[in-house]
Structure formats: structure tokens, C-alpha cells
Amino acid sequence: MFKAPTKPLNFPEFVGMLAMLFATLAFSIDSMLPAIPQIAQEMTPDDVNRAQLIITSFVLGMGIGTFFAGPLSDWFGRKITVAVGLGIYMLASLYAAGTNDMEHLLASRFVMGLGASAPRVVSLAMVRDLYKGREMARIMSFVMTVFILVPAMAPSIGAVIIAYSSWRGVFVAFVFFALFSGGWLMLRQPETLDKANRRPLRLSAIRYALGEVLGNRVVVMYIAALSLGFGQMFSFISSAPQLFTDTYQRGDTFPIWFAGVAAFAAIASFTNARLVMTLGMRLLSTTALGVQCAASIVAMILLESGMIAPEYQFYVFVGYMAISFFMIGLVFGNINALAMEPLGHVAGFAAAIIGAISTVLAVLIAVPVGYSYDGTPMPLLIGVALCSGFAYLIMRISRRYEAVETV
Numbered sequence: 001m002f003k004a005p006t007k008p009l010n011f012p013e014f015v016g017m018l019a020m021l022f023a024t025l026a027f028s029i030d031s032m033l034p035a036i037p038q039i040a041q042e043m044t045p046d047d048v049n050r051a052q053l054i055i056t057s058f059v060l061g062m063g064i065g066t067f068f069a070g071p072l073s074d075w076f077g078r079k080i081t082v083a084v085g086l087g088i089y090m091l092a093s094l095y096a097a098g099t100n101d102m103e104h105l106l107a108s109r110f111v112m113g114l115g116a117s118a119p120r121v122v123s124l125a126m127v128r129d130l131y132k133g134r135e136m137a138r139i140m141s142f143v144m145t146v147f148i149l150v151p152a153m154a155p156s157i158g159a160v161i162i163a164y165s166s167w168r169g170v171f172v173a174f175v176f177f178a179l180f181s182g183g184w185l186m187l188r189q190p191e192t193l194d195k196a197n198r199r200p201l202r203l204s205a206i207r208y209a210l211g212e213v214l215g216n217r218v219v220v221m222y223i224a225a226l227s228l229g230f231g232q233m234f235s236f237i238s239s240a241p242q243l244f245t246d247t248y249q250r251g252d253t254f255p256i257w258f259a260g261v262a263a264f265a266a267i268a269s270f271t272n273a274r275l276v277m278t279l280g281m282r283l284l285s286t287t288a289l290g291v292q293c294a295a296s297i298v299a300m301i302l303l304e305s306g307m308i309a310p311e312y313q314f315y316v317f318v319g320y321m322a323i324s325f326f327m328i329g330l331v332f333g334n335i336n337a338l339a340m341e342p343l344g345h346v347a348g349f350a351a352a353i354i355g356a357i358s359t360v361l362a363v364l365i366a367v368p369v370g371y372s373y374d375g376t377p378m379p380l381l382i383g384v385a386l387c388s389g390f391a392y393l394i395m396r397i398s399r400r401y402e403a404v405e406t407v
Helices: 011-030 033-043 048-076 078-098 102-130 133-164 167-188 203-214 217-247 251-279 281-304 310-329 332-371 378-405
Strands: none
Touching: 011 048, 011 078, 011 102, 011 133, 011 167, 033 048, 033 102, 033 133, 033 167, 033 217, 033 251, 048 078, 048 102, 048 203, 048 217, 048 332, 078 102, 078 167, 102 133, 102 167, 102 332, 133 167, 133 251, 133 332, 203 217, 203 332, 217 251, 217 281, 217 310, 217 332, 217 378, 251 281, 251 310, 251 332, 281 310, 281 332, 281 378, 310 378, 332 378
């Protein structure tokens, strides 16, 4: 007999705790951005573009780990799965802090991603345990608002740590951050998945969940749109340090500019939380993708045509990033909620499958975009325009299929 899970006693604290768990991922990525030039010079001076793999190796590990974290949380429970994942994450962080080899550093970042996948996917499953529909999207918007404030501050925090120690000190900071977010979960949050509702880790259960996710045409379309959305976001994050440092000679103030840009995503997520209950998830996310594609095309024309004087091109690029990050804030929470909506009966498996596929595909998009860096923002602009344009078309098409399937 199905037993209703225990709801969190304190809604604001629940949102804050989830935001910190999500922020573990953001902090692991964005606080490394100021370190990339230093790591490139120290460990791979002959191929500085290779240092971007510090970001994508972590994301790849997170994508692969997500596939396992969800099913494990359905079997053992949400809290223990997060605790084990954060333990793996902290051990890998300590190893990365002490290595002097680029291959070992990338391998440890991959393992960090494996561990960090647990708070990522289990947080989504916890929300789905307790909420659904537009209320779920509203909660995710509040979570994303707090979550995005971390990447806004993370480069500045990373720069301060590097200034007083080195890039290795950032990895030690990861350990303390994980201890805080994991401790908050373990000490304050009741388990959201009752033992009566847990699913054994069986091959038949995995096949069933895969069938439920991949057998739903609309969900598959949402996964494709998420993949493209994450792909463009990781492309921004991977390329930003080189663009600010090498192209625009603003490396010293990069954390400040990045914080300002990321703040637009936080504003968008807060705005989304207010609008989603009346306008709906699909309209907001589809419109945002269309606007982002149009903004990318306009930015390409302005920066490539010579219409903008060289001394003002940096400000055009920053303005474009601000628009793009605002649109990103309207996309992920909504599409995630749309994808999870019909999959509440396999929430852990579904969050795992959706997260794993979208993240791995996003890495396959972001790596070539990053390696295409040629001293100009054009490879990034082209990549973002293609990703947002195709995602927009997919969201428009998915509406027709959803209408057919609900008849």
C-alpha cells in the first residue's frame, strides 16, 4: 500500500537546503573559472585550451554518475545516497588538491562529478516526492534563484582563495562546502521516500523506468531540449575565462563581471517563480529559448560586421551574456518540471535518466565549442545560436505531440 511521504516542516528551509545541495555543483564548476589560466600555465602550457577540460570532465562524471544515483536513491533512500555521493566527492577533491599531473587532475575531477551527481539527481527526486505540476516548477524556481547566486559569487570566492593560497586551495574549499550542505540535509530534513515506496535495484526495474522515460515521445523531446540548453550553458562557462582574459583583456575583473551576468539568471528564476503559476512552464521556456536564439544572431551581426567600435565590443558581449543568462533562468526549472511531471511513479530513476542523458550530451556539445575558441566570441555565439534555436523548435513541436497523447 502506497504511503504518503513526510513533507518538510519548514518550506523556506527546505528550499534553502535544496539550493545548497544544487549549489555544490555550481560552486564546483564556477569557482574553478579563475583558476583555469593558472592551471593551463602550470600543467599544460603547450595546449592551454586543454585546461577547459577541468570543467567538462567534472560535468561528464556528473552526467554518468546521475544514472546510478537515482536508482540507488530509489532503493536505499534519498539521504543516504546523498551522503555517500558527497563522501566520494570530498575524497576526490582532496586528491585533486595534491596532484601534480594533469591526467590525474582530470581523473579526480571526473570522480568528483560522479559523487556530485548524488545531490543533483536526488534533490530533484525529493521535490518530486513531495510536489507536482506548477507547484513543483515554482519550488524549483525558488531553488534555482538561490542556486544561481552561488555561481554569481563563486568566481570571486575562487579568486580570493587563489590569491591567498593557490588553485589547490579551491579544492579544499569544496570539502568544507560539501560538509555544510550534506550536514544540513542529514540533520534537518526527514527522509522523503518512505520504505514502503522504495524500489529494489533490479534489472527489470531499470528496464521499466527506461521504458517509461524513453517510451514517452514528449519526455524524449524535453530531454533533447535540456541537452541543448545545458550544452550552451557549459559552452558559456568553459569559454568565458579565455574570452575575458585573452580576447577582452579583462581577466583581473572577470569575477566581478561574471557575478553581474549570473545575477540576471537569479533574477529570472525569481521572476519565473511568480509567472509560472499563470503563464505555465511551456510558454515561458519556449519563449526564452526563442529570445536567446535571436539575441545570439544579433550579437553575431553586431560583433562581426564592424558596426561596433573595438573599444565597445566588450560591453556588447557582456550585454549579450546578461540576456542569455536571464533566458537560461527561465528554461531549466520549467523544462525539468515538464519532463518529470508524468514520471512521479519512477521519480528517482526518471531524474537519473533525464539528468544523465542531458548532461552527457551537453558535454559532447560544449567540448567542441570550447576547443573552437580562436580568440573571438564567434564560436561561442554560433554554438549558442544553434543550441537555443534547435531547442526552441523542439519545444514547439513537443506541444503538438503532447496534445495528441492527451486526447
